[in-house]
Amino acid sequence: MQNNLDGKSTISLAGSARTGVARTGVARAQAGGQSAQSPLDLLIVGAGISGIDLAHHVAKNFPDWAWQVIDKADDLGGTWHTFKYPGIRSDSDMATFGFPFLPWPHPTTLGRAPDIKNYIKAAAANAGALDRLRLNTRVDRLSWDSQAGLWKVAVSDPRSDDSGHTIYARRVHMATGYYKHEQGYRPDFPGEEDFAGTIIHPQEWPGGLEVVGKRIVVVGSGATAVTLVPALHDEGAKVTMLQRTPTWIGPLPARDVISAIWKKILPERAAYTATRVNHSIRDMAQYVIAQRAPFLFKSALWAMQRRWLSPAEIRAHFRPSYRPWDQRVCKAPDGDIFQAIKGGAQVVTARIDRFVPEGIVLDDGRLLGADIIVSATGLDLEIFGSATLEVDGREVDPAECVTYRGLMLADIPNLSFTTGYINASWTLRADMVSKYMVKVWQRADRVGQGIFRPVPSNRAQEFNGRMMEELDAGYIKRSGHKLPRQGTEDPWHYTQNIIRDYFDVERGDVTEEMVFGAVPAQ
Known part of the structure; x- marks a missing residue:
């Protein structure tokens, strides 16, 4: 089986993740999440390169899970679907911006948006994500219920005024990136x-x-x-x-x-x-x-x-x-x-x-x-796609939280997110995040403790910095205050360093500063 990308190049799906993925979770995934009695095992928010990268690893490691990918856009692809300006292309080489598990099929160093979108769609097909994809689904509120051990995710259709509905999930991963897709930063010009x-x-x-x-x-x-x-x-x-x-x-x-x-x-x-x-x-x-x-x-x-x-x-x-x-x-x-x-x-x-x-x-x-x-004046930052976050009825501002390895928030259970590199290819770190979260989930399942949350043990260290604060980009200077705080010591300090992340994230200890607990009896 092959997916045609541009009439010339193709990506072969033979021998891909789809071949070895059990289909037992698909029916549950398509119907799951509608009640607390039948929650999803995982909800992935965002169907861009980060979300589909994680979908690949979930399909490979948790074939029986009921999981879904949702996106507020009308098609998958993230940036490569929502941005339409002439000539749009990657600003990183596709050898590193592409998925490590699916070779980039074109001879070009950079990728054109239509080719990247088709490439993401091929990876989604390989992972079975197309069967579990819900589009035009915007997340309005993420609410953690400790008594149930579940996230209640209030979603709605951005095209209508209806109040939407709730998706129930044991784990939620935000693969929404860090900027607004609907609009960019535009200063007011005199006159x-x-x-x-x-x-x-x-x-x-x-x-x-x-x-x-x-x-x-x-x-x-x-x-x-x-x-x-x-x-x-x-x-x-x-x-x-x-x-x-x-x-x-x-x-x-x-x-x-x-x-x-x-x-x-x-x-x-x-x-x-x-x-x-x-x-x-x-x-x-x-x-x-x-x-x-x-x-x-x-x-x-x-x-x-x-x-x-x-x-x-x-x-x-x-x-x-x-x-x-x-x-x-x-x-x-x-x-x-x-x-x-x-x-x-x-x-x-x-x-x-x-x-x-x-x-x-x-x-x-x-x-x-x-x-x-x-x-062409830049981006506007947006955390978690502007969704409101609350834990047991208490509203939480992500900007007041401390980031754990740049992929979770301190004291927030069963919630993770992807942040890639700014000074290198985004996907290099995104794939590390996916692998790390797989290890966290495997460890939690192995010991029968489905609840996990990072907790700082050394409260004496400083937590006054911000993620990405070392970058000189205009959008960081303008709205970096929206980003989570970070500490001065690992694993509470987020860096843009692939070598360091290889040891701290790719091969990092998932029990470090992490508390695991049992899922409450239903």
């Missing part, structure tokens, strides 16, 4: 009501927008802007990227050369594993060099950019004031943004004074004429 054209945020890109011959100003210089500029240029727009400050941008081959080399040496599965390890080591080495010897990393990037840009252009628009990887280094396959600039696209580094009917007036008095202004 924007005077602009005679159209203002768009990339997360709300309208279908069928005509851009040929239009003057488009993309405000921003992050990964979204770096993707949009060459895509709009290729579609025939007269595009300008307006940046307040420069961003580090690294050209890389559009074709995954590392993968191609390993495929010539090893069988497909072994080659994919070797490719993932190769990319991971390279990325970690680049991160260390960027942080410890930034001049070397900067010099390498500028040397690569000189293939398309003059030294004057690099000095004016591509020399950020911060170290590489204090914020993500944006990727440009085959230098596509630099090719677009060489072909007529423009980069302007200045601040906005105000919007006027004709476009944007800059702080130096220049006017950028525009028919369309794209506000």
